[in-house]
Ligand SMILES: Nc1ncnc2c1ncn2[C@@H]1O[C@H](COP(=O)(O)OP(=O)(O)O)[C@@H](O)[C@H]1O
């Protein structure tokens with residue numbers, strides 16, 4: 001079945017120089033309407049630089065980006081109204097409460113009266129800051145509460161596209177879940193999401209499609225499933241010492257099997273769907289398994305196979 005997607009954001013050959021240094025090198029991407037698109041890359045890859053250009057907060061050295069055919073440029077208020085940016089740093093007033101902050105930023109977008117009040121209450125609920133804790137000045141908030149308020153501010157004007165720059169750095173697991181839930185709710189209401197992170201688990205659990213950014217270049221861009229299929233599953237198992245004599249049978253039937261230095265330990269790189277065959281073989285030959293571990297594909301392995309280094313170094 002072929003699926004047609006409507007592109008909301010088109011990025012063509014964006015390069016950004018900081019002096020001689022190329023922070024972004026000819027980036028081209030298409031973001032589909034209403035998807036959660038992940039931008040995954042290690043620190044310094046260029047994620048914030050790209051988001052700031054896409055949000056119209058800075059200019060590329062060359063190249064273009066269009067939101068529904070409208071070229072993204074700084075100081076375009078019409079564009080600003082359609083984009084919500086959650087910056088990496090906190091961008092709210094510490095001497096205001098969560099509600100006061102949201103009301104203030106809503107007014108900046110020309111919102112007022114009941115429409116604004118309703119919107120602010122809706123957001124406070126979505127980000128989980130509608131209890132009494134949220135009535136204190138935001139400078140007294142925990143890291144997680146501050147992150148949630150930062151997210152809420154980007155939502156107050158109901159943007160069509162939400163761009164988040166590492167929104168879970170320094171938060172407790174509970175706040176992280178809350179942020180994930182809020183993003184899912186916003187996305188389910190039709191908002192397109194660009195989610196940048198250096199945590200591969202976050203990209204895996206949240207995103208439909210993912211671009212991997214490294215040294216200012218997109219080194220892969222695909223669905224999670226297709227990216228994961230770039231690497232394979234490793235099956236590691238050990239057999240009981242009484243069955244060591246049967247290792248010849250294993251080696252015979254599984255030519256790719258590697259024996260580990262520790263006697264009785266084996267590992268095999270295979271596609272995931274051949275795992276049952278291997279287990280069947282062990283069972284049929286009545287070989288006693290004392291340990292079995294599947295090392296499944298993940299984005300860390302994909303990154304390692306593409307770059308030769310770890311995502312987190
Ligand atoms: N204003 C600047 N001047 C010089 N170098 C910069 C500037 N901003 C970012 N960089 C460099 O550009 C690269 C990408 O930075 P950034 O976009 O912040 O990466 P990320 O968000 O992925 O961690 C880094 O090497 C960073 O040091």
Ligand SMILES: [Mg+2]
Nearest residue numbers: 047048049088
């Ligand atoms: Mg950054």
